[in-house]
Amino acid sequence: MTKARFKTLDRRAFLGAATALGAGFALPAMAQSTIDAGMEVREETANTNMRRNISSFRALDWQPYFDNTKNGAILVDTISRALHFWSEDQTIYRLYPTSVPVSEDLTRRGRTEVIRKVEGPTWAPTPAMKQRNPEWPDFVPAGPDNPLGTHALYLSWQYYRIHGTHDTRKIGRKSSNGCIGLYNEHIKELFGLSMVGTQVLLI
Template sequence: MINKTNPVSRRRFLSSSVALGAAGLAAPALAQSMDPYTGQALQGTGGGATPDAGMVQFDNTQDSRRNISSFRMQDWQPYFSNLTNGAILVDLTSRALHYWSEDQSVYKLFPTSVPVSADLTRTGRTEIIKKVKGPTWSPTPEMKKRNPEWPDFVPAGPDNPLGTHALWLSWQYYRIHGTHDTRKIGRKSSNGCIGLYNEHIQQLYDLTTVGTQVLLI
């Protein structure tokens, strides 16, 4: 276990993350098959893996412009029986997030990042259980076992993989959050979480509450 304030370990962590990000741009197929923190093959989220805790990994052949025809307004009624506490629909195919307020006066449509592979993708119903402005990030115990030299803690700021705001879902380790790397939006680029531009997650953060319904399809 290292001291979370150890500057040497933090520099090592950041430099290795940048290197992995660059590798992802040069060789997208390799980047898709690797956990950006561990450097190991992706094995899903079992065993405590943290979805979307890493640098950019995406497939350049999956251009977000291909989604324009399916990036359209949706009606909430096919997906929810009511709008109590508001509702969020995440459409993984069109890579879009839809939000409806409880009184139906507000509708928002945002582009998102989505998981890179089927084994990292979770669908179904959940809800927001926690809201955090300026989220911090900590590796899971499994990550620390594999990479004991990594910092125990990444503070809020431009190096944090959760962006400026994060919404905790009832599924362990899953979030809807911002990102400081705008290249991820509109792509298969996360390890499980749903990412938004920081400007958009701030809007969603202000609109939602603990208990807001969430459906991923």
């Protein structure tokens, strides 16, 4: 593919597209359509051209990943940087762009579940985070400076969450310390769709 054929979107256009995907995107359980395979998003700055690549950003079927959709099911693909949600009755499907851990050693994969839902979460760094970044605060209350955004889904793995972010530049990037981040409007919707007990698989 030539450079001329690549889609170059500014950040505002991508945010609009991402919002449309999350807020209004509902497909039957068996849908297998491609959203935008290999979509490239470029952000221009005065000094550098930063590039964010979301690969294979496409709808999936739940059946290869779960035995059933009891309590709903969340699949997080750390390679394509996308989160998929299916409701228990399979009538609702959502696909959201995400941030993923910044390095492989911070990435955890496998099966877990939502054990707690918090609107307006507070945040404290883990011991490992504090060791790496001693200048970080010990506690951040809910609000615009909180790294967990407006809503958080706590997983059965200690310190791991699916949460929002006020820093929209992180979405689509390897930018987290282990958690999965979504735009605040997307985590708000997922918060309402999911429940304590929703299945979660990270691949």
